[in-house]
Amino acid sequence: MARYLRRHVVRQSDRWVAAFQASANPLEVAQLLRTSRHALTSYADMLWSHRIEPDIEARRWPYRKIPIPPMQPGPEANLLHERISFVAGTCPQSGAPWPESVRDWMHYQIAGAALLSLWHDAMARAATAAATGMANWEEKTDLTDLCDWVAVRQPEGRLRFLALSIERHWLVPLPRTDKAQRREQVRQAQTFRWQALEAACRGSCLTWTPKEGWSVSLSCVPDAVRWRCHRLLGLHDIHPRFWLFTSSGRFVARLCSYRLHAMGDTAQGAIEALRQSVRQYAKVYGTHDLGGVPNPIPPQVPLRVADELAEQEQRADVERARQRFGFWHCASTVDHITRLYLQRRKVHAT
Structure with a gap:
């Protein structure tokens, strides 16, 4: 079983x-x-x-x-x-x-x-x-x-x-798809990725090269041969996603969240050029537009200070009980702590 x-x-x-x-x-x-x-x-x-x-x-x-x-x-x-x-x-x-x-x-x-x-x-x-x-x-x-x-x-x-036994028979296996359904799911996923790439590669785009600097040109039209979405590594605090595809015999690396691309004769060259352009852009304009973590937005309805302090205290008490007694032996303790917290929050709400 x-x-x-x-x-x-x-x-x-x-x-x-x-x-x-x-x-x-x-x-x-x-x-x-x-x-x-x-x-x-x-x-x-x-x-x-x-x-x-x-x-x-x-x-x-x-x-x-x-x-x-x-x-x-x-x-x-x-x-x-x-x-x-x-x-x-x-x-x-x-x-x-x-x-x-x-x-x-x-x-x-x-x-x-x-x-x-x-x-x-x-x-x-x-x-x-x-x-x-x-x-x-x-x-x-x-x-x-x-x-x-x-x-x-x-x-x-x-x-x-x-x-x-008056209970339901809850030993139902998870659904499995056959080969035809899996192939159809792969085909649909490929279609959605291609549509997303076509939608991104429209209009003008920002380009940076070590020799010419910054320039604005039309977006490269991707070839329907090879295209994939990757995560750009080697940067500080951000890891934006980018498209890597071929266009007119050259490799193009384009950010998914911003109109910025770089080209190269090889895939490695295009990715390195995009990494350098993102570094130059971040020095001048910051990383907010490139997928960096934005400033936290305060909630529309401010929480009561008492509720917030009670929630922080409940989390701290639960963590101390877990570290002291372990997961299985702290069940009764954390249950008592949580019930007191819910009762206190109910009193504050009224």
Whole structure:
């Protein structure tokens, strides 16, 4: 079941779990759960995996490449084994022990029902956190409250296993596209990039060369052969994106956010010329037009000073609790801190 979850239901969940554990803020974690279905299922997988294997962080999030000692069974596993041994003892009618095949069959059925019930509970907790806006990853529910089953003896001497489950079956794999759909997506992406390049290469453009300096000329018309969008590195504080394409046998590097281009006989020469022109432009006019970080815009409705101070205090308290107790052991503490913060904000709002 864990392998099925990793391969089909919660693919690439490491970055989401890393974000949850790095934040440890119930409000921020709940906000992440609202972003996508991947975040929701990753949060449920984190709860489910830790419930089954309390020491799972020794080999996941991220995956460890070093040898680790064998894991000790957690309380859920011990409870599961106790219930299995109680059922797989003797037959209640004749008092004779169950056959080996019947005991193995009961082991599989009870384990499957318990694991599926825990997954339902994890998905329900994830959905509740996203709906209420406050996450709580503390383990409070007992397995006996989630898993209820019975084995009925049939007249033919067989057993029928019945498990009570009123939850939805949330083991739906993520949608996968076929080859034709993937090729169509690639074709559409190429079309959108070409349209964006054509829209950018219109009108006049600013050019700088080491020999002639600054000049204004018409934009180069790109050839429909090779074009790509890159990030311009080697500059201070800014990394603007630029188009690299061919035009009339020469390479052209043009900024995406500003009318500035540079040409060269090779792609490396065009990129280096664009880098030098951006440096010259930044010295005179600054980096605001080239993709630099603008000045923060104040909100239209100013926040109350008390609310802002309370939010900063809540974040600081949560961070101290996370560093002191860790992600899993600080769940009750950060939940108490967050509830006090929400209560205080509600009082200030009234």
